[in-house]
Amino acid sequence: DTGVSQDPRHKITKRGQNVTFRCDPISEHNRLYWYRQTLGQGPEFLTYFQNEAQLEKSRLLSDRFSAERPKGSFSTLEIQRTEQGDSAMYLCASSTGLTNEKLFFGSGTQLSVL
Amino acid sequence: GQQVMQIPQYQHVQEGEDFTTYCNSSTTLSNIQWYKQRPGGHPVFLIQLVKSGEVKKQKRLTFQFGEAKKNSSLHITATQTTDVGTYFCAGVSDTGTASKLTFGTGTRLQVTL
Numbered sequence: 412d413t414g415v416s417q418d419p420r421h422k423i424t425k426r427g428q429n430v431t432f433r434c435d436p437i438s439e440h441n442r443l444y445w446y447r448q449t450l451g452q453g454p455e456f457l458t459y460f461q462n463e464a465q466l467e468k469s470r471l472l473s474d475r476f477s478a479e480r481p482k483g484s485f486s487t488l489e490i491q492r493t494e495q496g497d498s499a500m501y502l503c504a505s506s507t508g509l510t511n512e513k514l515f516f517g518s519g520t521q522l523s524v525l
Numbered sequence: 526g527q528q529v530m531q532i533p534q535y536q537h538v539q540e541g542e543d544f545t546t547y548c549n550s551s552t553t554l555s556n557i558q559w560y561k562q563r564p565g566g567h568p569v570f571l572i573q574l575v576k577s578g579e580v581k582k583q584k585r586l587t588f589q590f591g592e593a594k595k596n597s598s599l600h601i602t603a604t605q606t607t608d609v610g611t612y613f614c615a616g617v618s619d620t621g622t623a624s625k626l627t628f629g630t631g632t633r634l635q636v637t638l
Contacts, residue, residue, distance in 0.1 A: 442624065453529075453613050453628035454568060467625060470526075502567060511556045511617065513570040514626065 415517035417503050423523045424493055431489045432520045436505030443486050444514060445478055446502040454502055460486060461508060493524045527552045527618045529629040537635040544601040546632035548614035555617045557590055557597045558626065563610040568628075571612075604636045 416435045446454035458468045462483035480486040504514040528551040556575045560568035574590035587600045614629040
């Protein structure tokens with residue numbers, strides 16, 4: 412299966428710690444997205460990359476959040492000084508980069524901040 | 526910013542009954558997509574609508590895009606237990622970033638025998 416993969420599946424951390432998640436998109440996909448989803452809500456856009464360039468960040472994304480896609484392949488999302496409000500499912504998605512393309516989602520990383 | 530609302534939030538039906546979820550955007554959309562998320566799973570793409578007034582069918586599922594391109598609906602005929610999950614609409618605003626898909630609040634469907 413060459414779908415979108417995310418690691419780890421679950422992360423439990425203490426408030427104030429830093430965490431990093433990894434996403435491996437479908438290999439030929441140029442676009443990579445990060446979304447956040449809390450229970451009972453729809454996915455909320457965080458940021459996206461076209462190849463290695465980060466083209467948009469949500470205004471909701473505080474400066475404790477940083478994302479990279481150094482070689483245009485995998486991406487990492489780091490959260491510094493985690494807060495309890497950061498607890499959520501972090502979803503990665505990829506697409507080919509064509510206009511109005513559908514997104515392929517990974518299984519997500521469930522973050523719990525204690 | 527763009528907001529996408531869905532109603533109802535939750536619906537419980539008996540197998541064989543029909544189901545409809547409605548999606549409304551605060552801004553005109555260039556296209557709308559529908560995704561299904563099974564309990565414990567991730568969103569999976571169902572369909573995309575682009576044209577004003579467009580109607581598409583997938584077996585028991587009928588999708589419609591409003592004439593003003595600000596609303597959409599998903600209708601399931603004769604629900605089955607395999608239809609259980611949360612259905613999200615997601616749209617790209619006509620005036621926003623072409624690549625930023627804004628998801629609706631979702632409608633959770635429960636189907637019992």
